[in-house]
Amino acid sequence: MISRSLLCLRITPSILRSFSTSQTHQNFKSGISLDKLYSSPLQSTDVKPTIPSNETAFGGYIPLDEVDISYMRSSGPGGQHVNKVNTKVDVRFLLKDAKWLPESMKENIMKKHSHMVTPSGYIIVRSDKTRTQQLNLADALDKLRAQLYSTVERPPVRPDHYTIEVHRRRAEKATRERLREKRIKSDVRQFRGAQ
Template sequence: MAQVPKDEKCPNFSGYIPIEKLDITYSRSSGPGGQNVDMVSTKVDLRFHVETADWLSPEIRQKLMEQHKTKITKDGFLVIRSDKTRFQQMNLADALERLRTLIRMIAIPPKEISPETAEKLRKRREKAARLRLVEKRERSYTKQQRQAPDIDF
């Protein structure tokens, strides 16, 4: 087996996904495409059991289960579908790249925010909230002016 190079940005994941550990199924794609869509199985369903994926580090597996629980089935399989193109191999490549991107986004540690940046963000949020309230007051005043005056008889 060839040595897979490590990624500097993502030290926990090399980018290598063992295809033999994945469950890949093909089916007919939906949508337009003429008779070809009724005959050729181009849609790709790529799934793997997250808990038993020994090719991923335990931290990445845990984060995958937390952050992408809507994509994980009751049986614990992460499912990625692709039917972008009319070609089976291109859809398989797209699904693998999407899985690779998903894992890399989880594996890259979040950047530390400096106190100055945190303060800037806090001030920006406060200003946005103030402006939103001012706009609400102006809108409320405009609607009040449209009302007919109450006349008591």
């Protein structure tokens, strides 16, 4: 009965198959489809990241638009490559104009870490560790970040009770061992004198 009705409509089984598969293709979404990979709308690359405003501590964020980055020819081994390509990176910024550093940190750098600052007020970091600009830039920014973190004054950490007890027991053991060695040496000297 069904086959006769299909003949009336002049629909062949191949048309039926293509119709049924086209509907499943419309509903099917792959696990790696763009809708699933990027569920939120893509952000524009022109948007500047917001600088974290932390007035009390340096968070590690260095805004690239507020530091001067220059490239120059590196020195050292490398043959012709070193003489042709500007891979050495020079990162510098004027300390007093750095809005992304807390004022307390700037004052601390000027007072206790003045060796980091040039007479003109710049902090300069250079890197020619690798043969590529990007890796040298990353290395220079890491060096700068490490220098800035080293200027942060941390309050002294008091040892916990367990650590204090461990040190006390070690000192007692060392004292016992020293006294035992003294007693042995004293006995040896007495034994020599008795003979």
